[in-house]
Amino acid sequence: MLEKIARPEEIRRWEGDLPVRHRYTPGVAGDAFFTALKERGVLLGSRCESCAYTYVPARLFCERCFSELSADTEVGPAGELVSFTIVFQGIEGEPLERPQTLGAVRLDGADAVLIHRVQPGEEPLEIGERVEVVIEPEPRRTGSILDIAGFRVVET
Amino acid sequence: MTRRVAVVGAGMTRFVRRALETGKELAWEASREALASCELPLDRIDAVCLTSAPDAFDGVHMKGEYLSDGAGAFGRPFIRTYVGGGSGVFTAIQAYYTVASGMADVVLAVAEEKMSSTQPHPQGAFLTIFDNILERPLGPNLLWIFALEMNRYMTVHGIDKRDIAAVAVKNKRNAADHPAALLGQADITIEDVLASETLAWPVQRLDVSPISDGAVAIVVASEEAAKQITSDPVWIQGVGWNLDTAYWTNRDLVFPDYVANAARMAYGMAGVTEPRKQIHVAEPYDPFDYKELHHLEGLLLFDKGMAPEAARDGVLDRKGDLPSCPSGGLLGVGNPIAAAGLMKIAELFWQLRGEAGARQVPGTPERGVAQAWGDLMQVGTVVVMGREGPPTTATQLETPPAATPATSLSDAEFRSATGAVEDEIGARYAWDAGVAIGRFLDGLRDGKIMGRECRNCERVLVPPRMFCERCFRGTHAWKQVEHTGEVQTFSICNVRWDMQPLDEPELPAVIAIDGSDGGFLHTLGEVDPDEIRIGMKVEAVWKPVSERTGSILDIAYFRPRQGDPRGSRSERERASASPPGEDAS
Numbered sequence: 120m121l122e123k124i125a126r127p128e129e130i131r132r133w134e135g136d137l138p139v140r141h142r143y144t145p146g147v148a149g150d151a152f153f154t155a156l157k158e159r160g161v162l163l164g165s166r167c168e169s170c171a172y173t174y175v176p177a178r179l180f181c182e183r184c185f186s187e188l189s190a191d192t193e194v195g196p197a198g199e200l201v202s203f204t205i206v207f208q209g210i211e212g213e214p215l216e217r218p219q220t221l222g223a224v225r226l227d228g229a230d231a232v233l234i235h236r237v238q239p240g241e242e243p244l245e246i247g248e249r250v251e252v253v254i255e256p257e258p259r260r261t262g263s264i265l266d267i268a269g270f271r272v273v274e275t
Numbered sequence: 276m277t278r279r280v281a282v283v284g285a286g287m288t289r290f291v292r293r294a295l296e297t298g299k300e301l302a303w304e305a306s307r308e309a310l311a312s313c314e315l316p317l318d319r320i321d322a323v324c325l326t327s328a329p330d331a332f333d334g335v336h337m338k339g340e341y342l343s344d345g346a347g348a349f350g351r352p353f354i355r356t357y358v359g360g361g362s363g364v365f366t367a368i369q370a371y372y373t374v375a376s377g378m379a380d381v382v383l384a385v386a387e388e389k390m391s392s393t394q395p396h397p398q399g400a401f402l403t404i405f406d407n408i409l410e411r412p413l414g415p416n417l418l419w420i421f422a423l424e425m426n427r428y429m430t431v432h433g434i435d436k437r438d439i440a441a442v443a444v445k446n447k448r449n450a451a452d453h454p455a456a457l458l459g460q461a462d463i464t465i466e467d468v469l470a471s472e473t474l475a476w477p478v479q480r481l482d483v484s485p486i487s488d489g490a491v492a493i494v495v496a497s498e499e500a501a502k503q504i505t506s507d508p509v510w511i512q513g514v515g516w517n518l519d520t521a522y523w524t525n526r527d528l529v530f531p532d533y534v535a536n537a538a539r540m541a542y543g544m545a546g547v548t549e550p551r552k553q554i555h556v557a558e559p560y561d562p563f564d565y566k567e568l569h570h571l572e573g574l575l576l577f578d579k580g581m582a583p584e585a586a587r588d589g590v591l592d593r594k595g596d597l598p599s600c601p602s603g604g605l606l607g608v609g610n611p612i613a614a615a616g617l618m619k620i621a622e623l624f625w626q627l628r629g630e631a632g633a634r635q636v637p638g639t640p641e642r643g644v645a646q647a648w649g650d651l652m653q654v655g656t657v658v659v660m661g662r663e664g665p666p667t668t669a670t671q672l673e674t675p676p677a678a679t680p681a682t683s684l685s686d687a688e689f690r691s692a693t694g695a696v697e698d699e700i701g702a703r704y705a706w707d708a709g710v711a712i713g714r715f716l717d718g719l720r721d722g723k724i725m726g727r728e729c730r731n732c733e734r735v736l737v738p739p740r741m742f743c744e745r746c747f748r749g750t751h752a753w754k755q756v757e758h759t760g761e762v763q764t765f766s767i768c769n770v771r772w773d774m775q776p777l778d779e780p781e782l783p784a785v786i787a788i789d790g791s792d793g794g795f796l797h798t799l800g801e802v803d804p805d806e807i808r809i810g811m812k813v814e815a816v817w818k819p820v821s822e823r824t825g826s827i828l829d830i831a832y833f834r835p836r837q838g839d840p841r842g843s844r845s846e847r848e849r850a851s852a853s854p855p856g857e858d859a860s
Contacts, residue, residue, distance in 0.1 A: 131708035131716055131825060133408045139399035140699035141334040141392045144684065144692040146297030153694030179296070180303045182344035185310070185317040262693035 151190035152176040157262040160254040163190040164229050175229040197251040197273055198226035203237060203244050222270050224250055236269035249273040277375040281501035281508030282367075282660065284313030284494035285621035288681035289455045290609030293391040293689050294488035295682040298327070298335070302345030302387040304680035305490035305614075309383065310347075312677065313494055313504050320494075321379035323348040325355045326366040326386045326613040332400045333392045334700050346385040346492070352378075359649025360562060361516070361656040362386065363491065363616020367645075368514040368658060370495040380500040387490040388611035391689070394697075396773040397486055404651060407706040408716070409738055409827050410796050415772075419783045419796075420523060420652055421483075422475035422766035425565045427528040427785075429477060430764070430809045432580030436477060440468035441586040442564035443481050443606050449593060450603025452633040455679045457487050457609035468564075475768035482564045487609035489681060491617040493624065506667045509627045512642070513547065513659035515540030520744060523652050524785045525793030528764060534573025534646060537655035541644070542575075545659040550575050554659075555640035556626050557597060558619035560647040561604040567591075570646055571599060573655065598636040601626060616647035620658060625675045629666035632674030639665060711739045714753065720825040722817055726791045728754045737791035757789035758815040759836055767804045780804060786813060786833055800832030812836040 145153055148165065155163045164175035165188035172183065177190035203222040209215055222237040222244070237244065238253065253268040260266040286308020288294075288301050296304065302325075310317060325346045330338045339355025346353075358365045363386045370384035390397045398417050405415045428434065443463075450459035463481075471481040494504075501508040517536035519526050526532075538550070547553045559574060561567035568582035576597060577585060585591050591599035602608055602622035605615045623643040625631040642661035648654065684692070708716055711727060715738060718725035727739035727750040735754050736743065743750050765784035769777055782799040784807075799807060800816065813833040823829040 131408075131713050132705040133412075133708070134703060134705050135407055135411060136703045137331055137400055137403060137700065139331075139334070139397075140394050140697060142394055142689070142695060142697045143392055144295070144297075144689060145694035146300045147295060147682075148300070149297065149694050150295070150692065157693060179300045180307070180345070182347075182349040185303070185307055185347060187307075263696070 146179065148177040148179040148188070148190060153262040155190065156254075156266050157260045160257065160260065161193050162195045162226065162233075162252065164192045164194040164231070165190055166192045172230045173228060174231045175226060175233055192228060194228040195226035195252050196254075197249055198224045198229070200237075200244065200246055200248050200250050200270070201225050201232050202246055220244065222250065224252075224270055226252070235264075235267055238269045238271040240272045242272070244272070249275075278377060279498040280371050280374045280511045281496055281498065282493050282511060282620065282624045283496045283501050283504045283508050284309045284315065285492070285624045285676070286310070286312050286678070287455055287491040287614070287618060287621060287676050288489050289679040289683075290457045290487040290489035290611055290614070291681055291683040292457065292485070292487060293684045294389065295684050298333075298338075298342055298387050298389040299345035301389065301488065301490040301681060302342050302385050302492075305387070305492040306345065306347050306383060306385055308676060308678055308680070309492035309494050315381070315494060315504060317347050319381050320347055320351065320383045322352040322373055322382050324366050324369045324373060324382055324384045325353065326357055326362040326617075327355065328388055328612055329357055331700065332397070333389060334698065342387055345387070347383050357613070358516075358654050358656065359651070360560065360612055361616065361647045361649035361654040362613040363618065364620060364645055364647035364656040364658055365516060366613070366617060367493065367495070367511070367620045368516060368656060370493070371511045371514050371658075374495055374497050380497045382495045383492060384495055384617065385490065385492045386613040386617035388614045389488045390486045390611060391488050398772045398774070402772060407704075408708055408712055412827050413783070413796065413798055414781070415783065415796070416475065416768060416770065417772065418475040418478055418770070419766055419768060421563050421566070422478045422768065423764045423783065423785055424528045424569075425477050425563065426766060427764035427809060428565060428569060431529045432583070434580070434583045436469065437465055438583035438587040439565045439568065440465045440482070442561065442567045442591070443468045445586065445592060446561060446564075446567075446600050446604040446606035448607075449601055449634065450607025452674060453603045453608050454674060455489070455676055456603050456607055458485055458607050459603055460607075474770050475766045478563065478766075484562045484605035484610035484615075487611040489609060489611035489614045491614045491621055493617065493620055507628050507662070509624050509660050509662050511658060512661045513541035513543065513545030515542075515544070515655075515657040517655050518650065519653040521651055521653065522738070522793065524795050526653070528785070530579055531569055531573035531648070531655060533653055534570055534648065534655035534657070535575060537657040538574045538644070538646070541657040541659045545642075545661070547642070547659060550644075554597070554642055554644050555638070556601060556623065556636050556643040557599045558602060558604070558622050558643065558645040559599060560616065560619070561600055561606050562610055564606060566648070567600060567604065570648065574644060574646055574657070593634065593636050601631065601634050601636050616656070619645040619647065620660070621676075623660045627660060627662045627666070630675055634674060711741045715739050716825040716827075718755070719827065719829040720823045722820070723755050724758060724788055724815070726754050726756045726788075728752045734792040735790060737788050737793065737795055754790075756791045760786040760788040760813055760833070762799070762807065762809055762811040762813055763787050763794045764809055765799060765807050782807065784833065797827070797830060798832045799834065801834035806835075
């Protein structure tokens with residue numbers, strides 16, 4: 120059954136793709152989150168009182184108890200650096216000109232953590248230290264997760 | 276010994292063209308309604324079964340897991356399946372065996388689809404349904420499959436298109452009584468359907484169900500749990516599913532064997548020996564109007580070719596002898612693929628409880644069947660549901676579903692939504708032809724159509740394969756077949772896959788090559804579209820040798836056979852095409 124390929128250059132291959140692209144709208148909770156971020160420069164979460172848990176970004180429902188939630192809780196702008204990583208390679212494995220730091224931050228008032236870039240500081244980062252969110256100035260905000268420029272260490 | 280299993284609750288969102296809600300949010304809204312309908316808190320759910328289209332469809336990796344929070348799967352056993360259009364009914368089957376096996380007492384089964392994210396048209400994601408090497412170079416369109424099947428079904432049985440259009444009319448009228456419906460229309464007529472734009476003859480726009488966003492959920496419970504939850508459980512009496520061959524052009528396009536096999540399995544389990552007497556209400560799968568009729572025959576509820584007459588005579592109406600798609604079906608309620616199938620299970624639940632309000636079929640039905648169809652157009656999924664004794668719940672209820680969450684976005688709102696992002700997967704693929712098709716393509720370059728012979732079942736397989744899927748043993752020899760064949764079915768297609776109009780219609784056909792078994796997809800040329808007939812003898816028109824590359828397109832098209840098939844060929848073709856015969860290798 121198995122046939123040996125003597126001339127690999129003659130293997131017949133067909134190239135193709137899936138001719139689709141996608142447009143994702145942010146949904147009920149996402150609309151509230153991005154509108155507040157764009158218009159007011161604040162981060163909205165959703166509090167589930169019965170589970171004593173605050174999600175961020177905001178959500179329409181609690182995945183733990185299925186209660187309906189709203190974007191009722193402003194979180195941050197400061198929080199705790201839960202973890203971080205420094206990325207030296209790009210997606211194709213190429214070295215990055217400038218390493219990129221990504222942090223997982225539990226913003227004050229939230230239970231869920233938010234992942235975003237961490238702006239470089241003078242000192243090496245430490246897990247557990249205080250950071251704050253940097254929001255782009257109003258004219259540059261478009262209603263995108265990139266309206267958050269990143270986190271930076273809180274100067275003490 | 277398996278346990279008895281019942282459906283105890285159901286809920287759904289509205290089916291809309293474009294939902295404001297994300298897929299997760301739709302799933303949650305349907306799930307919440309299903310739980311509310313039987314007054315269960317989420318913590319009574321032991322396991323979750325979910326279905327939604329493949330990840331590539333809307334570009335969400337591990338989409339089942341992405342949707343899982345909206346389906347109540349946090350901290351629970353969870354599984355997602357997908358069997359194409361058959362999914363919605365299959366997820367009820369999966370919930371059934373999860374409970375019947377004793378692995379869980381109460382299962383939430385959820386089906387979600389958000390088709391509106393996929394641009395420019397969801398069909399783009401379906402193009403890989405076609406064989407990447409043998410069919411996609413022909414520029415196929417999903418409508419081809421339906422048009423080709425519908426044409427053959429109509430022609431073989433001599434069916435009047437009006438009798439098929441009667442199904443679209445019935446379902447869109449029924450859907451006018453469905454609070455969650457996208458396309459209910461109480462005053463639609465057969466003339467409206469027959470006057471709608473011809474997409475791929477014989478398929479017209481109103482023969483087709485609309486693309487939609489939506490979600491449906493049901494709660495499935497063991498006998499013991501069901502009796503605690505409700506005084507009126509609806510039992511899942513039988514389930515069945517079955518696959519036909521993966522080569523759609525090799526299937527019987529007139530009769531859906533895969534549905535008949537699945538139905539026999541489900542009826543056997545349910546103790547249904549005379550389905551025409553024992554089934555009182557049906558929800559067959561109706562993405563196209565002819566498909567409902569095709570499937571009613573597959574469900575053994577009508578003789579072959581006799582369902583269209585029943586549609587014409589009102590037998591399938593809500594007040595007819597066999598109400599079919601009293602919900603309004605996919606044609607009327609909408610077709611968010613996976614969700615549409617589970618909507619049919621929900622409808623049987625409401626109908627059998629006597630709770631269907633304005634949609635209630637008369638005569639307190641005791642048993643119903645729901646069915647869907649999908650995978651590579653080859654799976655049948657069937658569920659038989661029934662109740663014991665008269666319904667105990669009040670019958671003067673609002674027409675279900677009680678609540679219809681989901682909000683529709685306008686075009687402008689969709690385009691301007693704050694926070695929206697556009698993206699594409701951007702993956703490209705290179706598909707290897709493999710052993711059998713590689714040799715087949717070499718043959719085409721040399722002007723030969725090559726098949727593989729299975730001496731065990733005495734078939735010559737075109738397209739060839741190195742193993743016979745029926746005998747499950749290696750095929751025996753290469754065999755060159757003729758350049759001629761017969762049109763098994765054809766279509767005249769006026770639109771591209773993205774539904775943009777074509778300047779010149781395309782003429783796809785399934786052609787049975789002389790000397791082989793089964794058909795194969797190609798296009799017709801040098802023919803007036805009005806002259807094409809099923810059964811017409813055709814012959815391959817080859818590209819000049821210098822232009823051949825070892826591709827399905829080395830056959831430019833098939834044209835009506837001109838007198839003696841050999842004698843009519845041009846010198847060029849005669850010189851470049853080899854006569855058939857046994858091949859030594």
